[in-house]
Amino acid sequence: MSYASHPAAPWLLFAITFVESSISPLPPIPLLIPMCIARPDRAWFYAGVCSLGAVTGGYLGYAIGALLYESVGAWLIGIYGLQEKAAHLIHTSQDYWFWVLLTKGLTPIPFKIVTxxxxxxxxxxxxxxxxxxISRVTFFAMIAVALRYYGDNIRIFIEKHLPMTALALVVVVVGGFFVLPMVL
Incomplete structure (x- = not known):
């Protein structure tokens, strides 16, 4: 958790959230959680950093889709094995697309496919x-609320059960890469 208190940590959090919304599979949550636990008084600030990074990164994802889909966009979607899901999304009516965007933005799934x-x-x-x-601010605010008010209890639990907590986190992250393409 020492890196979570580093002065450059908010910049790294912004950068990770930015690229996660457009090109990278690396989620910001593994950095956001320890930062909020180490400094619960700054949880709202960190949620704001993530929200700003997600929204600005979302514009890059949008630009990739609008201007570079045939080269970069299709390649990125292919890397994550999400071609079938992307094809399904193409057939979603413009009338429903706002709700797709809102729903996907409230989940920890890769937001880049939607952008x-x-x-x-x-x-x-x-x-x-x-x-x-709406979706990204709400998503990161929910995490900030939980960690702002229950961060000490979570920190104590993690410190007490660090090996099992780390193993569970690895299983969830690695498992997510295998399960995600099936449920998207």
Whole structure:
């Protein structure tokens, strides 16, 4: 948890969240949680950093989908084995796309597929922005609330059961890469 208190940690958190919304599979949660536990008084700030990174990174994902789908966008979706899911999303009506964006943004699944597909489908940029802001701010705020008020108990539990907690985290992250393509 010492890295969570480093002065550059918020910048790293922003960068990870930015690229997670557009190109990278690396989620910000493994950095956000220890940062909020180490400094519960800054949980709201960290949630704001993540929200800003997710929204600005979402615009990069949108641009990739709108301008570079054939080269970069399709390649990124292919890396994660999400071609079938992307094809399914293409057939989603523009009338429902806002709700897809809102729902996917409230979950820890890779948000990049939705941002890239939003650009590819030329989804209304204003609706895209509203959906992104609502969903990502809400998602990170829920984490901040939990860690702000229960962070000490979580920290004590993690310190007491560190090996099992680390193993569980690895299983969830690695398992997520195998399960995710099946449920998206």
């Amino acid at each position: 890239i597909m939003s650009g590819f489908l030329h989804f209304d940029l204003w609706k895209f922005t509203v959906g992104m802001v």
